[in-house]
Amino acid sequence: MINLQPYTNPRYFLIILVALLPLIIGLYFGKRFKIYEAIFSLVFLFLMFDGKDTIQGWQLIAYVIFQFIITFAYQRYRQAGKNKTWVFCLAVILAILPLTTVKIAAVVPTQVASLIGFMGVSYLTFKTVEVIMELRDGTIKKVDPITYARFLLFYPTLSSGPIDRYRRFKADCDKAPEREEYLDQLRLGTRYIFQGFLYKFIIGYVFGTIWLPQVAHAAQVLGNANGGLKISWALVAYMYCYSMYLFFDFAGYSLFAVGTSYFMGIKTPMNFNKPFISKNIKDFWNRWHMTLSFWFRDFIFMRFTFFAMKKKLIKNRIRISQVAYLVDFLIMGFWHGLTWFYIVYGIYHALAIIINDIWLRFKKKHQKQIPHNKFTQALAIFLTFNVVCFSFLIFSGFLDTLWFH
Structure with a gap:
């Protein structure tokens, strides 16, 4: 049996394109074949978790059942006209409990992580928490079980996002788009997939597979020669190389997910919008991993x-x-992990945004004295780029290898 991990090689795209043909033809003629779509998702999920990953497939099934119980129990509670804060908090805590357990188990010697740590647990948790919170707000009045299952198990975005919202997803999957709209989706989907090939398999490969190991080795050699961590050309090169690899690899993956979604008539939101031309750190978080940053912003x-x-x-x-x-x-x-470099990464960005807000208030108060032209805009982009790249150096954990190994 073939084990198909999403978006890992060109053969995968040929297989999934052939499998999507009935859906594409149906959508072209204004019909959404929901039963076939469900079969498609289940088959590819089975292939994704086949072989050595079979246990993860069973974990996924158990997780979805667990989240269904929480979500629909809370929905019934809200439909009864009740809205106690402690009940809402309990529902959220239960919804994030599997993910929290996985994160803790990852740094504690235990077998728990292997029992519940399946691919995609983070992104499914974001979806379930969003639905529970919007049920409490009243922005979601009723969750349809079939739509909810399709929302959670939507194959193109299951493992690593982008993170969709239930109401937006439901609006798409309840109907087929008009022909002209769908043709535009096919055009964009094709473009995104080819762009994803360029990003992930060419540019990401050069930065991540060819250059990154070389500069990492050079940085470690220079670090050892100097008795520990010391700023060197190799460490700076590693910082920029890793930053480029992180962007092109993840952005390429996200483009694959969005493009495949468009083929299925679902307009999954984009995850990246030219983040390295950001003028400040807040602008960066409006462009980088947008579905995640907007989720954290809203919830x-x-x-x-x-x-x-x-x-x-x-x-x-x-x-x-x-x-x-x-x-x-x-x-x-x-959320990224219970290690010092992930936590410092989070604090670093919080402080960067706080400092940026202080600067923007100062700039607004003294706007007549502070120049604003193409040079200052370019300087702002340059500074933001380097602030972000340094944060990715922290995020990479490479400093941990130089300090402690």
Whole structure:
């Protein structure tokens, strides 16, 4: 039996294109074959978790059943007209419990991680928490079980996103697009997939497979020669090389997921929008891994801000936003993993945004004295790029190898 990991080689795309042909033909004629779409997803999920990954397939099934119980129990509770905060908090805690357990088990000597740590657990958790929170807000009145299953198990985005929203997804999957709209989706989907090939299999390969090991080795040799971590040309080269690899590899993967989704008539949101031309760090997070950053903005940053204002935890609104940034990015750091470099990465970005906000307020107050032209804009892009690349050096964990090994 073939084990098909998503978007790993050209053969995968030929197989999935052939499998998608009935859906493509149906959508062209204004018909959405929901039964075939379900069969397609289940078959490819089976192939994805076949062989040595079979246990992960069973974990996925158990996880979805667990989340169904939580979501529909909470929906029934809300439909009864009840809205106790502690019940909502319990539902959220239960929804994130599997992911939290996986993150803790990854750094604690235990077999728990292997029992529940399947591919895609993070992105499924983001989806379930979003639905529970919007049920509480009333923006989602009722979750349809079939649509919810399709939403959670949507094959193109299962393993690594982008993170869609239930209401947006439901609007697409409930109907077939008009022919002209679908032809445009096919055109864009084809473009995104070829762009993904360029990003992941060519540019990402050069940076990640050819250059990165070489500069990593050079940095380690120079570091050992100097008795530990020391800034060198190789370390700087590693920082830029890893940053480029991280972007092109992940952006390429995301383009594959979006392009495949478009073939299926689902307009999954884009994940990247030219992040390295950002003029400041806040602009960067509006362009980088957008579905993740917007999820954290909507469901952590904004909710903490409203909670702090409502409970009058902090009177100064500027201080509230600063604390909210720290909470937001600290949680993001912990989500990546319970290691010092992920946590420092989160704190680093929180401090960068706080400093940026202070600068923007100062700039607005003294706008007549501070020049604003093409040179200053280019300087802002250059500074932001380097601030971001240094954060990726922290994120890579490479400094950990220089310090402790």
